[in-house]
Amino acid sequence: MARKAAVQRTTGANGNGHAKHAETRPRGALHDRPFPAHMPMGQFLFEYLHRRGVRHSFGVPGDFALPTYAWLEKSPIRSITMTHEPGAGFAADAYSRLNGIGLVCVTYCVGGLNVLNAIAGAYAEKSPVVVVSGAPGQKDREKDPLLHHKVKTFETQRRVYDEVTVASTVLLDEERAASEIVRCVEACLRYKRPVYIEVPHDMVDRVIPTTQITPPVPQHSDPQTLEAALDEARKMLAEAKKPILFAGVELHRFGLTDIAIRLAERLNIPIAADLLSKSAVPENHPLYMGVYGGAMSSDQNVRHYVESSDCVLMLGNFITDMNLGIYTAKLDRSRTILATTEAVRVRYHRYEDVEFKDFLLGLAKAEVPRKNFKRPQPLKEPKALTKSELTDPLTMKEVFRIVSLHLDENCCVVSDVGDAIFGAVGIRTAKRAEFIAPAYYLSMGFAVPASIGVETANPALRPVVLVGDGAFQMTGTELSTAVRLKLKPIVLVLNNEGYGTMRKIRDGYFNEISQWDYGKICELVGGGTAVCATTKGELDGAIRSAMGSSSLRVIDVRIPRDDMSPQLATMSLELARLRGIKTK
Ligand SMILES: Cc1ncc(C[n+]2csc(CCOP(=O)(O)OP(=O)(O)O)c2C)c(N)n1
Ligand SMILES: [Mg+2]
Numbered sequence: 001m002a003r004k005a006a007v008q009r010t011t012g013a014n015g016n017g018h019a020k021h022a023e024t025r026p027r028g029a030l031h032d033r034p035f036p037a038h039m040p041m042g043q044f045l046f047e048y049l050h051r052r053g054v055r056h057s058f059g060v061p062g063d064f065a066l067p068t069y070a071w072l073e074k075s076p077i078r079s080i081t082m083t084h085e086p087g088a089g090f091a092a093d094a095y096s097r098l099n100g101i102g103l104v105c106v107t108y109c110v111g112g113l114n115v116l117n118a119i120a121g122a123y124a125e126k127s128p129v130v131v132v133s134g135a136p137g138q139k140d141r142e143k144d145p146l147l148h149h150k151v152k153t154f155e156t157q158r159r160v161y162d163e164v165t166v167a168s169t170v171l172l173d174e175e176r177a178a179s180e181i182v183r184c185v186e187a188c189l190r191y192k193r194p195v196y197i198e199v200p201h202d203m204v205d206r207v208i209p210t211t212q213i214t215p216p217v218p219q220h221s222d223p224q225t226l227e228a229a230l231d232e233a234r235k236m237l238a239e240a241k242k243p244i245l246f247a248g249v250e251l252h253r254f255g256l257t258d259i260a261i262r263l264a265e266r267l268n269i270p271i272a273a274d275l276l277s278k279s280a281v282p283e284n285h286p287l288y289m290g291v292y293g294g295a296m297s298s299d300q301n302v303r304h305y306v307e308s309s310d311c312v313l314m315l316g317n318f319i320t321d322m323n324l325g326i327y328t329a330k331l332d333r334s335r336t337i338l339a340t341t342e343a344v345r346v347r348y349h350r351y352e353d354v355e356f357k358d359f360l361l362g363l364a365k366a367e368v369p370r371k372n373f374k375r376p377q378p379l380k381e382p383k384a385l386t387k388s389e390l391t392d393p394l395t396m397k398e399v400f401r402i403v404s405l406h407l408d409e410n411c412c413v414v415s416d417v418g419d420a421i422f423g424a425v426g427i428r429t430a431k432r433a434e435f436i437a438p439a440y441y442l443s444m445g446f447a448v449p450a451s452i453g454v455e456t457a458n459p460a461l462r463p464v465v466l467v468g469d470g471a472f473q474m475t476g477t478e479l480s481t482a483v484r485l486k487l488k489p490i491v492l493v494l495n496n497e498g499y500g501t502m503r504k505i506r507d508g509y510f511n512e513i514s515q516w517d518y519g520k521i522c523e524l525v526g527g528g529t530a531v532c533a534t535t536k537g538e539l540d541g542a543i544r545s546a547m548g549s550s551s552l553r554v555i556d557v558r559i560p561r562d563d564m565s566p567q568l569a570t571m572s573l574e575l576a577r578l579r580g581i582k583t584k
Contacts (some may be wrong), residue, residue, distance in 0.1 A: 012457065032146060035210040042071025042204040045197070049130060049179075050076050052185055053101045056456050057132075058088035062107020063148065069205045072105060080456065082432025085111050087449035087478040089118020093127045094436055094446075094453030095413065097253070098461075099128030101128045101189060102453070105521045108135045108198075109149040111239035112157045119194045121441035124165040125318075126253050127193040129166070132183060133157065138172055161196035168196035168370050171203050178210045186216045192341075213436065222353035227577030229344045229351040230362040231338050233313075236269065236346060237368045238310035245271045246292060250316025250341055250356065252280040259316050259360050262283065268370045272302050274317055275425060279413070279435035282429055289375070291425050294328030295570045298425050306331075314338040315360065320440045328574055349555065382428055383412040390537030396565040398536055399494065399557060400426040403464065405432040406543045412454045415439075416447035418468035418501045420494055423565030445474035451489040452482055462547075463489040466535075469512050470499045476521060480553055489553075490546040493518045496559045504564060506581050518556040528552025 035044065037119040045068075057079045061069045072079050088104050096102030104119075106112050112133040122129045136147050141154045151157070161168050169180040184195040218245035237243055244266045251257040257280050260464035264271050271281050272292040281288055289305060290298035297303035301510040306312060307330045314336055321327060337346050339359050344351040382404040392398075400423045407413065407427070415424045421437050436454060438446045451463035467476075472493050482489055495518065519530035533539040533555055546553035547580050564572070576582075 008494070009146070014021065031428075035213070036208045036210065037211050037212055039342065040071070040204070041174070041199070041206055041208045042068055042544060044208060045073070045181055045199070045204075046072055046075035046077050048181055048185060049101075049103060052189060053099060054103045054130070055099070056080060056095060057103040058091040058095070058301055059104045059105035060088060060107070060111055060132060061105075062111055064107065064136060064201050065107040065111070065199075067201045068105065068132065068134045068199045068239035069272070071204060077103065079105065080481070081450065081451075082481050083116035083477045084475070086118055086445060087211060087452075087481070088473050089122070089129070089205055089584075090446045090475065091451035091456070092119055092129045093122040093452035094450035095437060095452075095457045096122065096127045098434075098457040101130065101185075102257075102457075103132065105132045106132055107479065109150070109157050111140045113151075113160065116160065116392070117443055118446075119161075120164045121159055121443050123439050124441040125438060126250065127194070128188045128192045129194045130188050131161065131194060131196045133196070133198050135200045137200045139202055139254060140200075142464045150391070158198055160197065160352050163261070164194060165196045166191045166193045166369045168198075168514045170198040170200070172200060174206050174208045176212075177203070177208045178213050182213045184266050184491070190216070190219070192535055206393040217355040220356055221355040221358040225351050226354050226358055226362060229346060229354050230366065231471070232346040232349060233363060234368055236312065236337060237363075237366070238313050242305075242309045243267070243269045243313060243314055243343070243371060244289075244306055244309045245269055246306065246312050246314045246317060247271055247273045247277050247281050248279065248315055248317030248340070249276040250318075252277060254316070254341065254356065256357060256360055257281065258317070259364055263360070263364045266364070267368055268304065268373050269313075270373055272306055272359075275421075275437075276318055276320075276439040276476075277316070277448045278424070278427075278439075279429075279433060282432035284432065286375075287373075290428075292329070293425070294324055294330065296328070296422070296425060297566050297572060298428070309455070310335050312336045316340055316356065318440055327578075335358050365559070371521060373521075380428070385536055385540055387414065390535065390540070391414045392536050394534060394536060394539055394557060394559055395563050396494070396568070397426065398540065399492070400424065400565065401538050402536060402543065403466070403492070404428050406541070406547055407464065409433060410462050411458060412436060412451075412458075412463050414447045414451045414454060414465045414489075416465075416467040416471040417442045417444045418471055418494070418499075419496070419565050419568045420447065420466035420468055420471070422501070422571055424466060426565060444468075444471040447471065448475050448489075448491065449478040449481075451491075452478060452487060455487045455489065456485070465489050465491040467491065467493055468500065469493055469495045469497065469518070471518070472518070479521055479528070479552060479554070480525035483525045487549075488549070488551050490553070491554045492557050493554065494559060496563065497561045500561075500564060501568060502573065504568060505575050505579070518554060521554055522552065528554060530554040530556065532556040532558065534558045558583050
């Protein structure tokens with residue numbers, strides 16, 4: 001019997017089908033062992049994902065997804081049930097950023113649409129998450145009945161997901177199911193963006209052929225265009241008196257940071273990062289100047305250096321309003337080279353068909369004379385606390401200084417939206433620490449569940465979670481998942497009694513939230529220890545004690561209601577000005 005064709009779609013990373021992309025990092029051993037010629041669909045799905053690097057799945061099951069979950073359980077991938085799908089999405093996003101690919105497994109619409117916001121964030125910030133959703137069966141769809149969890153049509157969820165993915169499929173065709181799975185997973189790896197695989201519950205046990213799947217095709221640059229782009233960039237770099245490398249997040253996502261650092265070292269040019277890529281370059285590197293983002297830069301030195309540079313070599317940067325300090329950044333095209341996975345631009349010329357990695361490798365080999373860069377002022381390490389200040393009340397600025405004192409290469413700072421993210425610009429670590437935040441999409445509720453993804457992807461990392469009281473109230477329940485999994489995040493609830501960031505832009509009763517006794521969360525979730533910190537000394541002691549422990553720690557960090565980090569002060573003024581809102 002002829003079956004309905006699988007619904008399929010793949011678009012480029014920029015959503016228009018024309019995106020360029022770098023080669024992905026080598027993933028799991030795909031072709032070590034050939035797949036059996038026929039396999040149950042569920043077995044093939046998870047076996048393929050496992051071979052491509054997925055080791056964990058985050059989600060919540062449901063009746064349409066249970067047959068798929070049964071295959072997940074039998075697979076080598078470990079399934080983690082979260083308290084709510086948004087948490088599963090944020091955990092999978094953070095996991096994918098560190099691991100290179102991740103997985104959420106949910107049920108139809110009630111689950112799939114619950115996780116949608118997190119997947120939208122993963123799309124916006126290029127995080128390679130595979131969404132597997134259980135769904136009504138082929139038989140169920142025959143007379144288009146009103147089935148539970150259905151919204152409008154059986155196609156609704158897949159169509160919604162088309163807006164936030166680079167490939168999607170509904171596995172209704174046994175013959176093509178294996179190649180559809182491969183197509184979606186490979187698109188996820190290639191574009192570093194989410195994909196959607198819908199698995200009807202009565203299809204997942206069926207035996208499907210795997211013989212037609214083909215290995216992924218490596219991408220190549222057009223040699224002449226590449227040479228022309230390199231030629232112009234080399235000339236610009238050679239003539240520049242004051243070049244700077246402005247590191248973007250794609251360096252991290254595509255595993256190219258080390259090549260970029262070697263390039264800067266060879267040419268002896270300084271490095272700045274943007275907020276999304278903060279920590280991609282170790283902050284203690286001798287060439288590292290700090291975070292640049294116009295008015296939101298980590299200090300005036302880096303801001304002046306970038307803005308007076310005659311050649312800003314931007315590698316993998318997202319040009320977002322946040323990254324550019326709400327458009328206070330000054331980066332005109334006459335003095336920039338911008339290379340990303342989507343295109344290479346040198347001054348006013350745009351080069352298509354040039355792979356980001358090829359361009360970077362070409363530059364790394366370029367014969368450009370070394371510059372005589374000498375740092376105007378060495379980047380200051382955070383000052384240790386003096387005895388006399390231990391009893392001082394806390395301020396946002398001091399929180400970030402005290403956190404900086406404790407971070408090392410085993411830490412991963414996970415920031416939520418609010419002053420947790422703005423203030424994090426001011427974190428200056430003596431050692432290399434990871435940093436993860438939804439610094440472009442800016443969805444609240446990211447950090448606590450993301451810390452679960454971080455520690456699951458790399459158990460050697462200790463997540464240091466910076467989360468506002470408002471954001472904590474959204475997804476803090478995931479601490480119960482952390483306790484169940486014996487994870488050990490250190491969670492700093494930046495408690496300023498409400499939506500501080502919003503208050504700074506426009507004050508009103510709508511920015512009030514309930515005051516929770518955050519310390520009690522440990523009792524509720526049955527693990528961990530909580531303390532409250534109101535002074536610098538108390539916070540310092542609480543973090544030191546947390547670092548020495550190996551279980552969940554929650555610190556209720558009491559910050560005066562009207563205080564804010566210097567970065568938020570600048571940004572809120574800029575935002576209010578942009579929106580025409582009068583500030584006090
Ligand atoms: C999911 C989501 N809802 C609403 C917002 C808008 N928003 C941005 S910051 C903010 C307040 C955050 O409050 P809190 O977590 O307490 O951090 P604070 O601003 O006080 O530092 C809100 C509501 C958002 N970014 N994400
Ligand atoms: Mg708050």
